[in-house]
Amino acid sequence: NAGVTQTPKFRVLKTGQSMTLLCAQDMNHEYMYWYRQDPGMGLRLIHYSVGEGTTAKGEVPDGYNVSRLKKQNFLLGLESAAPSQTSVYFCASSLRTEYYTEAFFGQGTRLTVV
C-alpha cells in the first residue's frame, strides 16, 4: 500500500552542493512528475516523464536534471544547489489512459539551501 514514496523527507544543503531526490511508485504508472511548492505559487512543474527512458521539461526546469531509467523510479538532481531552490518538492505519478487520470502524490521533500 506504499503508493508514491519520496526520499529523503528533509535535507539541508550548502550553496553549490549537489543532491538527488528519489521518487518510487509501485502502481505501474507510466507518467511521473516533479513539482516544487512555494508559498503563494501553488505547485509548479519542474520535469515530467511519460515513460521509461523519456523525460521532458516543465514550467521551471532550470537548475534541475531528471532521469527515468526504470519505470517505477524518477530521480530529480540538483547539480549545484542555490538558495532559490529552497522549496518543498513533490513527486507524483499517474496512469496513462485515453480518458482521464488522477495524480497520486508523495509526502514531499523539504529542501533548504543555505
Add this chain to the structure above:
Amino acid sequence: GDSVTQMEGPVTLSEEACLTINCTYTATGYPSLFWYVQYPGEGLQLLLKATKADDKGSNKGFEATYRKETTSFHLEKGSVQVSDSAVYFCALSPHGQNFVFGPGTRLSVLP
C-alpha cells in the same frame, strides 16, 4: 497556455459555516478538473474530480460542478468542520498527460 485561478485566502470560518472556494480555468479543449486537499505536513490527496461539462464531483460533503460556460469549478460544502482545515488546490488536466494547479487556498475552521 492552460492556467487555473482560485481565491488565495486565507479563508477563516467558524464550524458549521458554509464554504465556497472559487476556481476558474483557461484551457483548450475539454480538460478534466480536480480538487486536491493538502493537510499539514502531507502530500496532496484527491478530493473530487469531474471529467466533462455538467459533471458534479462529490466527496466527504464537498461538491463541485464542471461549468463549461463559465469555465468554473467552484468547491462548496454546506457545513465545515475543524478537520477540514487544510490547503485546497484546484487543478486541471488537459489530456491526462500533465496537471496544472492553482495557487491553493488555505482554509482554517475555528471551533
